[in-house]
Amino acid sequence: MKVVITGGAGFLGKKLAQRLLDRGTLVGPSGKQEKIDELVLFDVVQSPVGKGDARVSPIAGDIADRAQVNLLIGNDTDSVFHLAGIVSAGAEADFDLGWRVNLDGTRHVLEACRALPRPARLVFTSSIAVYGGELPNPVTDATILTPRTSYGAQKTACELLINDYTRKGYLDGRALRLPTITVRTGKPNKAASTWASSIIREPLSGIDAVCPVRPDSSMACLSPRRTIDAFIRAHDLPGEALGAYRSLLLSGIAVTAAEMEAAMQRHAGNRKTGKVLWQAEAPTQAIVDGWPKASRGSRADALGFTVDASIDEIVQAFIADDLDEQIRGLG
Amino acid sequence: MKVVITGGAGFLGKKLAQRLLDRGTLVGPSGKQEKIDELVLFDVVQSPVGKGDARVSPIAGDIADRAQVNLLIGNDTDSVFHLAGIVSAGAEADFDLGWRVNLDGTRHVLEACRALPRPARLVFTSSIAVYGGELPNPVTDATILTPRTSYGAQKTACELLINDYTRKGYLDGRALRLPTITVRTGKPNKAASTWASSIIREPLSGIDAVCPVRPDSSMACLSPRRTIDAFIRAHDLPGEALGAYRSLLLSGIAVTAAEMEAAMQRHAGNRKTGKVLWQAEAPTQAIVDGWPKASRGSRADALGFTVDASIDEIVQAFIADDLDEQIRGLG
Numbered sequence: 024m025k026v027v028i029t030g031g032a033g034f035l036g037k038k039l040a041q042r043l044l045d046r047g048t049l050v051g052p053s054g055k056q057e058k059i060d061e062l063v064l065f066d067v068v069q070s071p072v073g074k075g076d077a078r079v080s081p082i083a084g085d086i087a088d089r090a091q092v093n094l095l096i097g098n099d100t101d102s103v104f105h106l107a108g109i110v111s112a113g114a115e116a117d118f119d120l121g122w123r124v125n126l127d128g129t130r131h132v133l134e135a136c137r138a139l140p141r142p143a144r145l146v147f148t149s150s151i152a153v154y155g156g157e158l159p160n161p162v163t164d165a166t167i168l169t170p171r172t173s174y175g176a177q178k179t180a181c182e183l184l185i186n187d188y189t190r191k192g193y194l195d196g197r198a199l200r201l202p203t204i205t206v207r208t209g210k211p212n213k214a215a216s217t218w219a220s221s222i223i224r225e226p227l228s229g230i231d232a233v234c235p236v237r238p239d240s241s242m243a244c245l246s247p248r249r250t251i252d253a254f255i256r257a258h259d260l261p262g263e264a265l266g267a268y269r270s271l272l273l274s275g276i277a278v279t280a281a282e283m284e285a286a287m288q289r290h291a292g293n294r295k296t297g298k299v300l301w302q303a304e305a306p307t308q309a310i311v312d313g314w315p316k317a318s319r320g321s322r323a324d325a326l327g328f329t330v331d332a333s334i335d336e337i338v339q340a341f342i343a344d345d346l347d348e349q350i351r352g353l354g
Numbered sequence: 355m356k357v358v359i360t361g362g363a364g365f366l367g368k369k370l371a372q373r374l375l376d377r378g379t380l381v382g383p384s385g386k387q388e389k390i391d392e393l394v395l396f397d398v399v400q401s402p403v404g405k406g407d408a409r410v411s412p413i414a415g416d417i418a419d420r421a422q423v424n425l426l427i428g429n430d431t432d433s434v435f436h437l438a439g440i441v442s443a444g445a446e447a448d449f450d451l452g453w454r455v456n457l458d459g460t461r462h463v464l465e466a467c468r469a470l471p472r473p474a475r476l477v478f479t480s481s482i483a484v485y486g487g488e489l490p491n492p493v494t495d496a497t498i499l500t501p502r503t504s505y506g507a508q509k510t511a512c513e514l515l516i517n518d519y520t521r522k523g524y525l526d527g528r529a530l531r532l533p534t535i536t537v538r539t540g541k542p543n544k545a546a547s548t549w550a551s552s553i554i555r556e557p558l559s560g561i562d563a564v565c566p567v568r569p570d571s572s573m574a575c576l577s578p579r580r581t582i583d584a585f586i587r588a589h590d591l592p593g594e595a596l597g598a599y600r601s602l603l604l605s606g607i608a609v610t611a612a613e614m615e616a617a618m619q620r621h622a623g624n625r626k627t628g629k630v631l632w633q634a635e636a637p638t639q640a641i642v643d644g645w646p647k648a649s650r651g652s653r654a655d656a657l658g659f660t661v662d663a664s665i666d667e668i669v670q671a672f673i674a675d676d677l678d679e680q681i682r683g684l685g
Contacts, residue, residue, distance in 0.1 A: 118522060156598060167498050169599050171521065176514040183507040190502065191449060267487060268500050 024051040024059055025099050029086055029132065030106030031064025031072070034207050035148070035250060039104060040064055040072040042251050044079070050259040051101055052141060065095050066107065086128035096135035102144045104254060105132050110214040111152055111174040111310065118173060125177035133184055137193040145185065146258050147198040149270065151243055151315045153179045161243070161317035164272055171313040172215075182270045189262075189269050197257040197265060202243035202275025202318050204250050205283075206341035208349045215310040216242060222280060223287045223338055226297040228350050233300045234280055235307040241316035243275030245330065246337045248344065253328050264326060272320035274330040278337075286334040290342060355382040355390055356430050360417055360463065361437030362395025362403070365538050366479070366581060370435060371395055371403040373582050375410070381590040382432055383472060396426050397438065417459035427466035433475045435585060436463050441545040442483060442505040442641065449504060456508035464515055468524040477589050478516055478529040480509045480601065482574055482646050492574070492648035495603055502644040503546075513601045520593075520600050528588040528596060533574035533606025533649050535581050536614075537672035539680050546641040547573060553611060554618045554669055557628040559681050564631045565611055566638040572647035574606030576661065577668045579675065584659050595657060603651035605661040609668075617665040621673060 026043060030036040043049065043059055051057030064070035064081045073079035084091040086107045096103060107128060114121025129147070136143045154162045155171030170176045178200075185196035207220040218234050219242050225232035245253075253273055265271070278286075284299045320328070331337050357374060361367040374380065374393055382388030395401035395412045404410035415422040417438045427434060438459060445452025460478070467474045485493045486502030501507045509531075516527035538551040549565045550573050556563035576584075584604055596602070609617075615630045651659070662668050 165498060167496060170514065170517075171598065173518050173522075176518040180511045180514050183501065183511050186501075187504050187507040191504075267502065 024049065024057045024101040025061040025063070026059050026102045026104070027063040027065060027096055027100055028104045028106060029065045030108065031081070032066035032068050032070035033106060034209060035204065035247065036064065036066065036106050037070060037072050038247055038251050039106070039254055040070065040079075042255065044073050044076060046255070049102060049255070050144075054261070063095065086131065087123045089131045089134070092128070092131035093135050093138070096132065096139070096143075098140060100139060100143055102258060103132065103136060104146045104258070105129065106148045108148070109174070110212055111172055112215045113213040114174040114177060115172055115215075115310070116213070121173045121177060125174065126180050129181040130184065133188050133194065137188060142192060142195045144258055145194050145196045146254055147181060147185055147196060149178045149182050149198045149200045150175065151200050151202050151272070151275070151318050153182070153200060154315050155313045158315055160315070161277070161319040162272070162315040163319050164322050172310060186269050190267065195262050196269045197260070198270045199253055199257055200270065200272045200318075200320070201250060202245040202273060204247055205242075205244050205337060206345065207247070208345045209352070215307050216314075218280070219244065219283065222283050222299045223341065224349060226287050226299060227291060227294060227342065227346055229295055229297050231297040231300055233302050235302060235304040236280055236311050237303050237308065238281035238284075238301060239279055240308070240311055241277050241279045242311070243315045243318040244278045244334065244337060245273060245275045246340050248340050249329055249331060256326070256328055260326060271323045271326070271328070272318055273323050273328055274320045275318045276331055276333070277317035278334045282334055286338045289335065290338045355380065355388045355432040356392040356394070357390050357433045357435070358394040358396060358427055358431055359435045359437060360396045361439065362412070363397035363399050363401035364437060365540060366535065366578065367395065367397065367437050368401060368403050369578055369582050370437070370585055371401065371410075373586065375404050375407060377586070380433060380586070381475075385592070394426065417462065418454045420462045420465070423459070423462035424466050424469070427463065427470070427474075429471060431467075431470060431474055433589060434463065434467060435477045435589070436460065437479045439479070440505070441543055442503055443546045444544040445505040445508060446503055446546075446641070447544070452504045452508060456505065457511050460512040461515060464519050464525065468519060473523060473526045475589055476516065476525050476527045477585055478512060478527060480513050480529045480531045481506065482531050482533050482603070482606070482649050484510045484513070484531060485646050486644045489646055491646070492608070492650040493603070493646040494650050495653050503641060517600050521598065526593050527600050528591070529601045530584055530588055531601065531603045531649075531651070532581060533576040533604055535578055536573070536575050536668060537676065538578070539676045540683070546638050549611070550575065550614065553614050553630045554672065555680060557618050557630060558622060558625060558673065558677055560626055560628055562628040562631055564633050566633060566635040567611055567642050568634050568639065569612035569615070569632060570610055571639070571642055572608050572610045573642070574646045574649040575609045575665065575668060576604060576606045577671050579671050580660055580662055587657070587659060591657060602654045602657070602659070603649055604654050604659055605651045606649045607662055607664070608648035609665045613665055617669045620666065621669045
């Protein structure tokens with residue numbers, strides 16, 4: 024089968040691509056696990072994953088260019104993981120770019136899927152940024168969608184499209200509302216949540232990290248490991264298990280910035296750690312304050328999606344999976 | 355001040371236009387009632403309202419044509435009532451047309467507003483079709499948005515855009531989730547709810563009407579009179595009264611098809627009435643079953659939006675306001 028990952032050079036895209044190459048299979052058109060013959064990694068830059076692996080085709084391009092997307096998702100495509108997008112602070116900083124990439128880019132992906140001879144499975148990364156304003160703690164499946172950022176509005180609009188295309192039988196969609204994914208590797212990005220990785224990652228790499236929000240700021244957190252698990256699970260579930268409503272809130276545990284710093288220190292061992300510099304900035308604090316402090320997706324829980332036991336587990340997974348590479352990458 | 359109505363030749367657009375011409379004022383940029391100097395009525399056909407009134411400019415065009423919309427909403431525009439759209443069954447029958455007109459058309463309106471020298475007030479007609487599937491009765495401000503039609507998904511997406519443009523200060527938007535408006539004049543349209551007018555309007559005009567749903571099918575109903583009241587109220591409220599979330603659910607009373615028929619007969623007087631022919635059709639029944647049976651918009655209620663006391667009041671208002679014209683129009 025042929026699988027396409029948009030955002031295949033991004034943090035989650037690379038991890039997903041590697042996991043798919045390691046597994047070698049996904050549920051295919053037969054409804055059973057089938058061999059992945061071709062894995063297309065689309066992004067603004069060439070994805071470095073799977074170099075020399077004959078199954079992998081890295082393609083650099085623009086998701087907002089409809090013609091490119093039509094070429095990308097050709098007739099033999101069975102499954103699409105649509106991860107490409109502009110992150111929250113990026114979409115906030117450039118209104119037009121955010122709507123163009125996050126909404127119009129997704130519409131191109133959906134239209135390309137609709138043109139396929141049989142409905143492809145589509146896994147879409149939505150976000151708990153679909154919630155905003157006065158929120159219950161935790162947010163749940165029953166919480167109304169009132170995004171307070173362009174990014175959140177764009178993700179919500181994409182969910183609506185995916186539900187409608189699925190209802191019409193044009194594709195077989197699944198939209199996952201991701202909590203804050205931590206610990207991310209690489210450098211800080213433009214997401215307003217980037218500190219939730221930086222204040223763990225940088226100090227463990229021996230570098231100081233600025234935290235632009237107050238220590239008591241809480242985020243709903245999920246580890247990259249469990250996020251990739253969730254992508255595979257969402258893809259492989261039969262559509263009937265999801266029913267008519269294809270948006271799924273994933274659970275994320277509540278962790279404050281102070282608790283992240285403490286867990287980082289608890290698991291640092293004999294490493295010489297950098298410091299967390301507390302420099303709250305009003306604009307970032309305002310965005311983060313409008314986000315959920317924790318999420319409990321009972322529907323996803325019942326479908327077998329799993330959540331990290333604690334911030335300790337999250338930090339330990341980062342140290343086991345990513346820290347060495349992180350230090351080499353920056354070194 | 356200059357006011358634009360899109361859908362100005364439609365049922366609600368015509369009533370709104372006439373009401374604005376009769377009133378002569380709206381809250382303007384000063385924050386007080388100002389004289390309406392120009393009323394532009396945009397639609398696919400020329401609006402017949404206000405012929406000979408120097409304030410009125412009827413313009414025929416396509417809301418999905420960005421250049422036309424940019425010309426329509428020129429630099430001197432103060433307020434826009436954006437009513438134009440493809441109705442529910444129409445959007446269901448033609449997927450591409452629905453998304454193009456209802457989503458892209460609205461984006462053109464929002465972009466044209468964004469280009470204005472000062473933020474225009476924008477009143478948008480959303481719909482209780484934003485709700486769907488397993489619903490509480492009544493739906494309330496706390497009900498999650500799970501549309502089960504393309505029309506509902508499009509209205510929801512437009513609400514997201516209007517909230518985001520408003521948050522950014524690009525315009526001053528207000529989106530009203532309208533219950534089923536009954537009694538409409540004219541001929542049946544492609545809306546899956548058209549019978550909620552037909553089974554009152556046609557029999558009172560001496561014509562038989564087909565009802566494509568079961569007698570116990572309930573709709574959340576609001577009269578045209580109170581709908582136009584709501585448009586004016588939504589326009590004239592200061593933005594602060596609405597707060598950050600600019601979508602407002604309007605209350606609509608629960609009325610079954612059987613109760614509509616009974617009220618029609620109660621108020622027919624000595625008219626020779628047509629019959630209601632009960633011919634339930636599965637596709638229409640399925641759409642209607644997925645809609646709210648009643649709506650209670652506590653937030654709108656608290657802001658002074660009003661609801662009809664009973665189906666009797668709705669039928670009596672139709673007889674007083676519209677029946678003679680309806681009979682002449684068809685005669």
